[in-house]
Amino acid sequence: xxxxxxxxxxxxxxxxxxxxxxxxxxxxxxxxxxxxxxxxxxxxxxxxxxxxxxxxxxxxxxxxxxxxxxxxxxxxxxxxxxxxxxxxxxxxxxxxxxxxxxxxxxxxxxxxxxxxxxxxxxxxxxxxxxxxxxxxxxxxxxxxxxxxxxxxxxxxxxxxxxxxxxxxxxxxxxxxxxxxxxxxxxxxxxxxxxxxxxxxxxxxxxxxxxxxxxxxxxxxxx
Numbered sequence: 564x565x566x567x568x569x570x571x572x573x574x575x576x577x578x579x580x581x582x583x584x585x586x587x588x589x590x591x592x593x594x595x596x597x598x599x600x601x602x603x604x605x606x607x608x609x610x611x612x613x614x615x616x617x618x619x620x621x622x623x624x625x626x627x628x629x630x631x632x633x634x635x636x637x638x639x640x641x642x643x644x645x646x647x648x649x650x651x652x653x654x655x656x657x658x659x660x661x662x663x664x665x666x667x668x669x670x671x672x673x674x675x676x677x678x679x680x681x682x683x684x685x686x687x688x689x690x691x692x693x694x695x696x697x698x699x700x701x702x703x704x705x706x707x708x709x710x711x712x713x714x715x716x717x718x719x720x721x722x723x724x725x726x727x728x729x730x731x732x733x734x735x736x737x738x739x740x741x742x743x744x745x746x747x748x749x750x751x752x753x754x755x756x757x758x759x760x761x762x763x764x765x766x767x768x769x770x771x772x773x774x775x776x777x778x779x780x781x782x783x784x785x
Contacts, residue, residue, distance in 0.1 A: 607637055607638065608638075608639065608640050610640060610754045610755075610756060611639065611640055611752075611754060611756035611757075613752060613753075613754065613756075614638035614756035615635075615637075615638055617663075617750075617752055617758045617778075617779050618635045618636070618638060618757075618758050618759060620779065621750070621758060621778045621779050622634040623778075624774045625775065627769065627770075627771035628765055628766035628769035628771040628772055629765050629767075629769070629771050629772045629775050630771075631761050631762065631763055631765065632750075632759050632760070632761045634759045635758055635760070639757055640754070640755050640757075641666075641739065641741070641749070641751060641755055642656075642735040642736070642738075642739065643655050643657050644700075644735050645731070646700050646725050646726060646732055647725065647727070648723065648724065648725055649723065649724040649725075654725065656751070656755055657755065659696065659751075659753075659755075660754070660755065661753045662693070662695060662696060662753055663694060663695045663751065663758075663776075663779055663780055664695070664697075664698050665695075665696075665697045665749075665750055665751075665767075666698050666700070666748065666749045666751050667697065667699040667746060667748045667749075668699075668700055668702055668733055668742065668746060668747045669745065670701060670702050671701075671703055671709055671710050671713050673746060675746060675763060675764035676745055679746060679765060680699070680714070680717070680719055681718075682766050682768040682769070682772075683697050683699055683722060683767050684697075684718075684719045684721050685721075685767070686767040686768050686772060686773070687721040687722055688721045690773065690776055690777070690780075691721065696723075697767075699722050699725065700725045701724075701725065701727070702726070702727050702728070702730040702732065702733055703726070703728065704728050704729070707726065710726065733747070741760055744762060746763065747761075747762060748761045748765070749761075750776075752779075758779050759779075
């Protein structure tokens with residue numbers, strides 16, 4: 564790696580880290596002034612109307628271990644982000660149309676990301692299926708083998724491997740106000756619309772998280 568490339572990579576990583584500091588400010592403003600003021604008064608995309616209902620269903624379950632989840636007051640259709648799978652084939656969010664997705668961005672240099680990965684793996688084991696999948700996209704920008712090795716080392720076996728070494732998925736989400744730091748996790752409905760967003764880590768294998776995801780799927784809570 565040349566010095567210029569290393570400096571460029573370091574700057575991108577610094578940008579992601581610094582951006583995380585804004586997450587708390589945004590969440591605070593949403594609570595004080597109302598999320599509608601942050602999102603404006605634009606009409607809801609007709610394709611996202613089912614996401615409105617899903618957001619209303621999860622709102623009462625945003626508590627405990629997933630209290631930081633913000634249900635979308637005015638869901639937006641997310642960018643059709645592109646990344647690659649374990650074989651190197653190009654994938655995009657559109658590949659999951661018709662399924663609810665917990666879309667997560669992570670990196671090995673992000674300590675909170677590493678901490679929550681086993682829980683995401685367990686969530687996939689518990690709820691993954693024809694109507695739901697945890698899609699965790701790695702954005703390491705240096706050694707592409709490092710995240711693979713780390714996942715194997717800690718025993719992450721249920722999550723499919725997806726990566727975007729250019730970290731464009733983070734920039735795409737940041738442009739629509741849905742990524743401020745790492746990790747970033749978004750519940751997405753089958754039309755590619757936001758149901759809710761959580762900035763920072765969470766205990767995704769907890770009973771609170773299971774109830775929240777089941778609510779998003781419209782499943783009867785026990």
